[in-house]
Amino acid sequence: WVxxxxxxxxxVRGLVGIGLEDLDFDEPWLVVDxxxxxxxxxxxxxxxxxxxxPDRPCTYVIGPGHHRRWEISLxxxxxxxxxxTPECTWALLSRWLTPEDGTLWRQSSYRFHALVASRWRVGxxxxxxxxxxxxxxxxxxxxxxxxxDVANLCxxxxxxxxxxxxxxxxxxxxxxxxxxxQAHVRELxxxxxAVGAVIxxxxxxxxxxxxxxxxxxxxxxxxxxxxxxxxxxxEAGCLSAQDTPGRGKLFPQPWLQGPGGQRTRxxxxxxxxxxxxxxADAPELPAAGLAIDPARLRTLHLASTPxxxxxxxxxxxxxxxxxxxxxxxxxxxxxxxxxxxxxxLLREAATWWA
Numbered sequence: 100w101v102x103x104x105x106x107x108x109x110x111v112r113g114l115v116g117i118g119l120e121d122l123d124f125d126e127p128w129l130v131v132d133x134x135x136x137x138x139x140x141x142x143x144x145x146x147x148x149x150x151x152x153p154d155r156p157c158t159y160v161i162g163p164g165h166h167r168r169w170e171i172s173l174x175x176x177x178x179x180x181x182x183x184t185p186e187c188t189w190a191l192l193s194r195w196l197t198p199e200d201g202t203l204w205r206q207s208s209y210r211f212h213a214l215v216a217s218r219w220r221v222g223x224x225x226x227x228x229x230x231x232x233x234x235x236x237x238x239x240x241x242x243x244x245x246x247x248d249v250a251n252l253c254x255x256x257x258x259x260x261x262x263x264x265x266x267x268x269x270x271x272x273x274x275x276x277x278x279x280x281q282a283h284v285r286e287l288x289x290x291x292x293a294v295g296a297v298i299x300x301x302x303x304x305x306x307x308x309x310x311x312x313x314x315x316x317x318x319x320x321x322x323x324x325x326x327x328x329x330x331x332x333x334e335a336g337c338l339s340a341q342d343t344p345g346r347g348k349l350f351p352q353p354w355l356q357g358p359g360g361q362r363t364r365x366x367x368x369x370x371x372x373x374x375x376x377x378x379a380d381a382p383e384l385p386a387a388g389l390a391i392d393p394a395r396l397r398t399l400h401l402a403s404t405p406x407x408x409x410x411x412x413x414x415x416x417x418x419x420x421x422x423x424x425x426x427x428x429x430x431x432x433x434x435x436x437x438x439x440x441x442x443x444l445l446r447e448a449a450t451w452w453a
Contacts, residue, residue: 100223100224100225100256100260101223101224101225102224102225102226102227102249102252103115103224103225103226103227103230103231104227104228104229104230104245104249105230106228106229106230107212107214107229107230107233109226109229109230111224111226111230112216112226112230112231115221115222115224116221117216117217117218117219117221117226118216118217119214119215119216119217120214120215120216120217121212121213121214122213122214122215122285122288122289122292123213123292124211124212124213124234124235124288124292124295125210125211125212126172126210126211126235126299127172127173127177127179127208127209127210127211128170128171128172128173128208128209128210128211128236129169129170129171129172129173129179129182129183129188129191129206129207129208129209130168130169130170130171130205130206130207130208130209130236131168131169131170131171131188131191131192131203131205131206132162132166132167132168132203132204132205132206133166133167133168133169133192133196133201133202133203133204134165134166134201134202134204135165135166135167135196135200135201136165136200136201138199138200139167139196139200139201140165140167142195142196142200143159143167143195143196144159145161146161147159147160147161149237149298151297151298151299151300151306151309151310152306153300153301153302153303153306155171155172155174156172156298156299157169157170157171157172158170158171158236158237159195160239165201166204167201169191169192169195170236171191172299173208179208179210180208182208183206183207183208185203185206188203188206189203211233211234211235211236212233212234212235213233213234213235213288213291213292214232214233214234215231215232215281215284215285215288216230216231216232216281218277219231219276219277219280219281220273220274220276220277225252225276225277227245227248227249227252228244228245228248228249229241229245231248231280231281231284232244232284232288234284234287234288234291235288235291235292235295237291237294237295237298238291238294238329240287240291244284244287247280247283248280250428250429251276251279251280251428252276252280254371254426254427254428255272255273255275255276255337256273258272258452259272259273263452264451264452268450268451268452271451272337272451275336275337276336278335278336279333279335279336279337282333282334282335283331283333283334286331286334287329287330287331290329290331294329297309297313327349330349332346332347332348333347333348333430334347337426337432337451338430338432338433339424339432339433339444339447339448340447341433341443341444341447343418343420343433343434343435343440343444344418344419344420344434345414345418345420345423345431345434346431346432346433346434347430347431348430348431349429349430349431350376350414350423350425350429350430350431351410351411351414352364352365352366352410352429353365353406353407353408353410353411354406354407354408354410355368355399355404355405355406355407356404356405356406356407362407365399368399368404369397369399370397371427372395372396372397372427373395373396373397373424373425373426373427373432373448374396374397374398374399374424374425375396375397375398375399375422375423375424375425375445376398376399376401376411376422376423376425377398377399377400377401377402377421377422378401378411378412378415378420378421378422379400379401379402379405379412380402380421381400381402381421381422382438383400395452396445418434419436420434420435420436421435421436421437422434422435422436422441422444423435424444424445424448432444432448433447433448
């Protein structure tokens, strides 16, 4: 098997004859990484900031340690190569820092695009990361998308390579990678572009109207929006055919009450693989007659292993369910509200493991 993670100019993508579809975004930006000293850090905001200024929209991002990043839009007529010189870069950073406040670690001009591969698999070759998609910088989703790609693909490949899934079922499982990820990338890129349109409004009058509208929508109080709330769910692929609430979403990662009062994360307690999470008020599954081999399914019943912060219970209440079947990549295969619905869900999941 070949997984092509060889970047936006992917040679593998070209060799297997996969083209890119243009999602209509093409803008020049300067990306700057600075290693700040203590004096520089004292001058900077303590949270990441999106500057929605008509003259020059830009983003400030807090990295690990003393690392800080700026993504600065370039104006029509500005030379991207000139902007990336130390002299011009420091001039653009002058509202925040001087050369005495840190060291330029890296600066480079890019043309940000919105592109997605027309196919994600040809035979034994798969695309992942920038070889499969490129998106605008807003919401910081570039690397995140690549991580989602490999998290989606690798558990499927492992099961095929280890012989747990064979024949037509194996092909169906591997094909679901492209089905899921391409649609997810398309939808998220559309949302990212919409956020970018808000951030990068260049018309002063329209920007003032935007500001007034956004403040009115939040009652004059700026509130945080978790980035997870912007992410779309999976819509098709290795999912239940029943569109139950919560299907295709990422499941939360709760703290569980461990031995001796120690807290432990759900993944630490259950390990990887398919997992069935039962709310505290869900009935126990029967010991026999399951549609799936219990050895291939790790089960967490919150009645016997309680969570410490009520995260899962709140999620189940929100989605009107008492059980959730999770794939190895933490996406919800489907949910159930009673034992009969859960048995049906497990029978359906078993068809993906044949």
